[in-house]
Amino acid sequence: MARIPDAFIDDLLARTDIVEVIGARVPLRRAGREYQARCPFHDERTPSFTVSPGKQFYHCFGCGAHGSAIGFLMAYDRMEFLDAVEELARRAGMEVPQETRQRHQHADLAPLFEVLERAADFFRERLGESPRARQYLQRRGLDPATVERFGLGYAPPGWDALRSALGTDARRLALLERAGLLSRNDAGRVYDRFRDRVMFPIHDRRGRVIAFGGRVLSGEEGPKYLNSPETPLFHKGRELYGLWQVRQAHSRIPRLIVVEGYMDVLALFRYGIDTAVATLGTATSADHAELLFRNAADVYFCFDGDRAGRSAAWKAAEAVLPRMRDGRQAFFLFLPEGEDPDSLLQKQGAEGFQRQLERSVPLSDFFFAELGQDVDLATLDGKARLAERCRPWLERIPEGAFRDLMELRLGELTGLDRARGQPPAPPAPRPHRRPTAAGARRSLVRTLVALLLQRPQLALEAGPPPWAFSRLRQPGVPLLGELLELCQRQRPPNTAALLEHLAGREETPALHKLALVEFPGDESAWQKEFRGGLLQLERQARTQRIAELQALQRERGLDAAEKDELRALLRGTHDQAGRA
Numbered sequence: 001m002a003r004i005p006d007a008f009i010d011d012l013l014a015r016t017d018i019v020e021v022i023g024a025r026v027p028l029r030r031a032g033r034e035y036q037a038r039c040p041f042h043d044e045r046t047p048s049f050t051v052s053p054g055k056q057f058y059h060c061f062g063c064g065a066h067g068s069a070i071g072f073l074m075a076y077d078r079m080e081f082l083d084a085v086e087e088l089a090r091r092a093g094m095e096v097p098q099e100t101r102q103r104h105q106h107a108d109l110a111p112l113f114e115v116l117e118r119a120a121d122f123f124r125e126r127l128g129e130s131p132r133a134r135q136y137l138q139r140r141g142l143d144p145a146t147v148e149r150f151g152l153g154y155a156p157p158g159w160d161a162l163r164s165a166l167g168t169d170a171r172r173l174a175l176l177e178r179a180g181l182l183s184r185n186d187a188g189r190v191y192d193r194f195r196d197r198v199m200f201p202i203h204d205r206r207g208r209v210i211a212f213g214g215r216v217l218s219g220e221e222g223p224k225y226l227n228s229p230e231t232p233l234f235h236k237g238r239e240l241y242g243l244w245q246v247r248q249a250h251s252r253i254p255r256l257i258v259v260e261g262y263m264d265v266l267a268l269f270r271y272g273i274d275t276a277v278a279t280l281g282t283a284t285s286a287d288h289a290e291l292l293f294r295n296a297a298d299v300y301f302c303f304d305g306d307r308a309g310r311s312a313a314w315k316a317a318e319a320v321l322p323r324m325r326d327g328r329q330a331f332f333l334f335l336p337e338g339e340d341p342d343s344l345l346q347k348q349g350a351e352g353f354q355r356q357l358e359r360s361v362p363l364s365d366f367f368f369a370e371l372g373q374d375v376d377l378a379t380l381d382g383k384a385r386l387a388e389r390c391r392p393w394l395e396r397i398p399e400g401a402f403r404d405l406m407e408l409r410l411g412e413l414t415g416l417d418r419a420r421g422q423p424p425a426p427p428a429p430r431p432h433r434r435p436t437a438a439g440a441r442r443s444l445v446r447t448l449v450a451l452l453l454q455r456p457q458l459a460l461e462a463g464p465p466p467w468a469f470s471r472l473r474q475p476g477v478p479l480l481g482e483l484l485e486l487c488q489r490q491r492p493p494n495t496a497a498l499l500e501h502l503a504g505r506e507e508t509p510a511l512h513k514l515a516l517v518e519f520p521g522d523e524s525a526w527q528k529e530f531r532g533g534l535l536q537l538e539r540q541a542r543t544q545r546i547a548e549l550q551a552l553q554r555e556r557g558l559d560a561a562e563k564d565e566l567r568a569l570l571r572g573t574h575d576q577a578g579r580a
Contacts, residue, residue, distance in 0.1 A: 004085060006490055008097060009070075009500055012085065014493035015092040018056045018069045025076055040076055041065045042297060042327025055454060055495035059516055063327035064400070066512045068496035078247065078295055080205065112233055115166065115175045116209040122165055123153025123199040123212075130154045133198055136217050140263060141346060146270045149245060151201045155194035155214055162192045180211060180228035194226065200262045202234070202280065203244035210234045213241070213262055213280065225261070227281050236280040238287040241265060243295065249274040255298040257357070258284070258316070259341050264302075267342040271350040276341075284316035289323050298329045300360055302341060305334040314370055317363060321393055324363070326400040331360035364406060367393070368413065383414040445476035448533045450514040451526055452483050456498050458530045459487030469537035472544060477537070479507060542569055 019035055022028065028035040028051060039049035039060040048062035059066040065075065073084035082096075089096050127133050127147075133154040137147060155162065162181060167173040173190065176182045183193045197214030204210045211228035228234055242265040246253060257276045259265060268276035275296070279288055284301070292299045301316045303309035313332050320330045333356055335344060345353055361369075371389045376382035390410050397403040410416070452458055462484050470481050483498075492498040495515050502508055519526055549566040552558060558566065 004082070005097060006501060008094075009085070010490065010492050010497045012088055012092060012094060013056055013068055013070070013497040013500065015094065016056065016069045016088050017053070018058065018072070018496065019051055019053050021069045021088070021091075022051050022058060022072055022076075039063060039065065039327075052495075055515065057494075057496045057499070057515060059512065064325060064509075065327075068500055070500065075294070078205070083206075109232060111175055112179050112231070113208050113210075115172070115181075116179050116211075116233070118166055119162060119176075119179070119181055119212070120151055120153065120199075120201045120209045122162060123155055123201075124151060125153075126156050126161075127152060127154040127199075130156070133217065136198060140267075140342070142266055142270060146266055149269065150242075150266060151209075153199040153201070155192065155197045155199050157196040159191040159195065162194070163190065178231065180231045180234065193228075197226065200241070202228070202239060202241055204233070204239070205244065205247070207244050207248075210239070211236075211280075215262070225281065236282050237285040238291070239280055240277040240288060240291060241280055242269075242277040243291070245269065246275055246277060247295070253296040255300060256292055256296040257300045257302055258292065259302045260304075260312070261340075264341040267345050268353070271345050271353070273350055273353065283312060284319045286319050286322075289316075289319040293320075293323055293328050297327055298331070300331045300333055300357060302333045302335065304340065305337055309334060310370075313366065317367060317370070320363065321367075322396045322398070324402050325398050326402060328402075330363040331357075332363065332366045333357060333360040364409060367406070368409065372413070377413060383416075386410075387414045387416060443476070444533055444536060445474060445480055446514060448530060448537075449476060449480055449483060449511070450517040451519065451530050451533075452480070452487060453498060453511060453515040454495055454517075454519070455523070455526060455530075456487040456492045456494070458527065459484045461527060461531050462488075462534055464488075467534075467538075469534065469541045472537060472541035474540070545569060 019028065022037075023035070026037045026040050026049075028037050029047075030036075031050075033052075033054065035051040035053070036047040037049045037051075038044055038047050039062055041049075041060060042063040042065075044062050049058065049060045049065075051058045057066070057068060058072055067075070069088055070081065070084045073079045073087060074081060077084070077087075079087065086096055137152065142152075163173070163176065167176050167182075173182070177184070177190065181193055182190050184190050194212060194214040196218075197216055200213040200215070201209045202211040202213060211231065211234035213228070214226045216222060216224055227236060230236065240258075241262055246256065253275060255275055257268065257273070259268070259276055259278050261278055265276045265278050268274070277292075279285075299320070301313055303313045313334070317330070317332075324330070335341070335356065339347075341353065344356065348355075368386075368390070371393075372386050375386045375389075377386065387410060394403065394406055394410065397406060465481070465485060467481060467484065469477065486492075486501060487498065490501060492501060499508070499511065499515065502511055505511075519529075521529075546566065546569050549558065549562055549569070552562065553566070
């Protein structure tokens with residue numbers, strides 16, 4: 001996919017009023033120079049969500065959500081990056097660069113989307129002509145509305161029904177094969193991949209058909225379920241069946257229920273529980289977990305209660321633990337033996353399933369129960385074993401209240417805090433306070449980075465590279481130099497634009513926090529502080545280099561170039577002291 005030029009993103013964010021974008025979706029009220037609201041990304045009673053018109057940036061001091069107008073549309077409207085850019089460009093009367101737009105529209109993939117849509121039409125038509133397939137769906141309790149909502153179809157028996165209908169020439173045959181609708185045997189013979197199966201179209205996040213799943217009617221031949229293979233459009237570890245229908249049913253999804261199969265999703269929708277999705281014959285992946293939490297803060301994983309179900313649940317826990325930022329919740333529901341959501345709904349109805357959901361186990365309880373299965377907590381050895389098992393996983397959880405409470409719970413179970421003479425205590429409260437410049441002054445480099453993030457134009461105060469402070473061995477100095485170079489080269493207009501340039505980096509969360517630091521005074525005071533900070537770093541770099549050369553002089557002596565450098569540095573230090 002073509003990358004949108006940085007200059008276009010900068011211009012777009014300069015023309016976008018983030019207050020208008022967010023205010024159209026969330027009720028904002030003015031609070032001084034900024035706007036506040038209750039955060040739309042987690043439940044809270046007091047407003048901790050702040051929108052800054054000057055920085056064109058939003059941040060929640062409760063759950064840590066933050067970003068530009070682009071990031072807000074991605075998080076709130078659940079848009080992909082390019083869709084969010086196109087939406088803001090439309091509002092600003094701008095045209096997304098032609099090459100990027102063409103790639104975004106999948107100009108090279110458009111024929112694949114077309115052939116998959118035609119295949120979906122073909123399967124739907126064949127379902128209408130097959131009493132046997134319709135009777136199967138009726139026996140499974142599916143009503144016509146649910147069948148239509150999910151676009152179910154039927155692949156007729158035989159080896160070339162679809163091939164004969166759509167593969168009218170060599171180009172069409174190649175497209176059908178590339179879309180995963182045809183298979184090829186060792187002898188090179190091409191035939192329909194799906195035969196005598198109920199067909200479940202799989203949609204992407206824009207509602208386009210990208211793949212299919214097929215279920216046999218009789219179970220006499222082949223696997224019960226067969227999915228499309230990986231294709232340029234379909235990667236099963238990144239897609240969730242039913243998510244498109246859930247998003248069509250809800251402007252804001254209250255929760256997601258993850259089940260194991262297509263029929264489970266359809267059964268839940270049939271009974272009015274329209275927040276169900278399924279992974280596509282694979283374990284819950286990191287991409288699945290991120291996609292789930294991007295769409296809902298509460299996720300329920302529903303599995304069979306047998307060994308396979310608990311194994312699948314643990315894989316889901318592994319995927320979600322590193323994504324458990326504050327405000328997110330995961331729960332695990334294990335169904336009675338021999339039951340699945342479909343059978344349970346037929347016996348107990350929606351109310352019975354809801355009662356099961358209410359008995360779901362929180363991630364924290366499931367985590368400690370799984371890792372403590374064969375541990376005797378009555379012994380010191382058992383407590384030590386549990387602690388050793390848990391700690392590597394707890395380290396993967398993002399910093400925040402959930403991680404603090406998980407560590408507290410581990411201390412309660414093992415008594416480690418008491419053994420160290422520290423009684424278990426609740427984690428220190430995390431007040432929703434804005435960081436101040438006083439905190440940033442503990443580190444000069446952090447102060448300069450924070451100033452630069454909030455006023456990218458200050459980079460011009462540093463003059464052209466190379467900068468004298470660059471070889472100072474101090475944390476953050478390389479990043480400061482990189483930011484100065486980026487700001488001088490790209491000239492980002494505001495905080496939001498600069499942070500978009502830095503998206504995806506390891507330091508990004510820390511940079512977002514520095515972008516929130518409050519500095520007293522006006523623009524001229526900030527300029528003076530920035531210039532003074534750079535000069536102080538230069539003095540530190542000079543002092544450090546003098547010490548290095550003097551150490552070398554004592555160890556082995558200096559060559560002519562090093563002697564000249566040392567004299568120049570000492571003379572510069574003396575001159576600066578005289579001017580002071």
